[in-house]
Amino acid sequence: MNGQGRAVVVGGGVIGLSIAFHLAAAGVDTVLLERGTLGSGASRATADVVRAYFAGNPVSSALAVRSLRAYHDFPGLPLRQVGYLVLFTEQEQVTAFEADLPAQRAAGVEVELIDAAEARRLNPLIGGDLPLLAAAWSAQAYVSDTAAIVNGYAEAARRAGAKLRTGCPVTAIDADRGRVETASGAITADAVVCAAGAWSAPLARSAGVELPLPEPIIQELLLTDPLPPMPDIPVTLHAASGLLTRLRGDRMLIGMGYPGPDRDAWRAGVAMQFAATYPSLAGAGLHTAFTGARDASPDRTAFIGHRPGPPAFLYAAGFSGHGLCNAPAAGELVRDLYLGQDPWLDIATLAATPERVG
Incomplete structure (x- = not known):
């Protein structure tokens, strides 16, 4: 001792x-x-992402802001800044963001509301038919390991x-x-x-x-087939569906909630939402990347x-x-x-x- x-x-x-x-x-x-x-x-x-902004959850954001400082001091840790983009397709989401913003700023989060045109500039893969009203943008997001x-x-x-x-x-x-x-x-x-x-x-x-805490919940992340060369994009969340995406090499890494007992139905839902959000990538094959148990409060x-x-x-x-x-x-x-x-x-x-x- x-x-x-x-x-x-x-x-x-x-x-x-x-x-x-x-x-x-x-x-x-x-x-x-x-x-x-x-x-x-x-x-x-995990998606190998460390970020500061957790919508509607300034306590988690405060923990994440402090943790990001520690990761920046972590010897030899790769940190590639990509930013975090949250797509709002419903007015209620915009209203909730604006109500949450003072608490997020108080927690040290750098986040702002941007218009649909700016969101599409940051992520040009977003389909033109997606009913995008606005987006939250936080530069405090990094791909790590x-x-x-x-x-x-x-x-x-x-x-x-x-x-x-x-x-x-x-x-x-x-x-x-x-x-x-x-x-x-x-x-x-x-x-x-x-x-x-x-x-x-x-x-x-x-x-x-x-x-x-419920019984262990199995999280699954998916990878697409190899995609044509494209510019890097932010980690992007479609707020209404929970579709979370980021580029991983020449593929897209995808998550969307938890599969539940009917994994085939869940995967079909992911494919449908992925195609609606990124129509130029519709039809790309999806394959299991990782699975693991999560503890959800x-x-x-x-x-x-x-x-x-x-x-x-x-x-x-x-x-x-x-x-x-x-x-x-x-x-x-x-x-x-x-x-x-x-x-x-x-x-x-x-x-x-x-x-x-x-």
């Missing part, structure tokens, strides 16, 4: 690794347990003294005694940190914390908080697809909660309170 006690972090995705790094760098004897390989859950199914972020945090955590154990599923937690059971034996600590993504709810329940904002100890129980889950964008800031918040320091953000906005849990 290094004088600050011991913490066991459950979950080896980008959130858990960021937490392990920040704790170990603060002098905490830290052990991280991952059931599979590092980054094998939600961190495996999720694997590099996972590996970078893992190496930084190890250098700081953290022990990372993979292939080590947690079988039970006795949070009242600070005891974590694994197939290879028990580990005791003065704090247990739950960062297990889609599998966090039952672990948190063992500590008397209710996280209203009811309000699409992460749960970050703690049950004071000793032993303490801390949690960081429910990132709803925002984990890559929020990971550095989440690690800082959990570290500060563990050390009893005042966090940079009012943690009450993220805690699993009765108001949020419902």
Whole structure:
């Protein structure tokens, strides 16, 4: 032990690794347990995009703005600025954007409303028949490399003294005694940190914390067939459908919500919306790029908080697809909660309170 006690972090995705790094760098004897390989859950199914703007969610935006600063300081991390464009086809979307704008600006987000002509200039693939009224434009969006972020945090955590154990599923937690059971034996600590993504709810329940997370939701991203050469375009979201696209080499990477039980119907819906948004690319074959389980909170904002100890129980889950964008800031918040320091953000906005849990 290094004088600050011991913490066991459950979950080896980008959130858990960021937490392990920040704790170990603060002098905490830290052990991280991952059931599979590092980054094998939600961190495996990302678009490799880090951005600041999350519409209608200034808390996630604040986490993302702070995290972007950390990524810019991340040694050797590729960051290619492409910007983020949100297409509005309904007046209600424009009205909601304008109402949300002051809170987004207060969170540090650089975002503005642009007209349809400017949106088409930024992304000339948008079809002329799309009923585009306006768009949100934020230059604070970058294509990065999720694997590099996972590996970078893992190496930084190890250098700081953290022990990372993979292939080590947690079988039970006795949070009242600070005891974590694994197939290879028990580990005791003065704090247990739950960062297990889609599998966090039952672990948190063992500590008397209710996280209203559904069963693991499978996210799927698609890739088109190779496309003709074209200029780079922003990461683009069609707000009404949730169609999210970006160029990835000579193909388009596509996401649109969650497939659900009828994957064929979902894929047909993606193809239809893709063709309506980008008619020049209609008919391009779509193929699975990545799949991974995600933890979605009811309000699409992460749960970050703690049950004071000793032993303490801390949690960081429910990132709803925002984990890559929020990971550095989440690690800082959990570290500060563990050390009893005042966090940079009012943690009450993220805690699993009765108001949020419902």
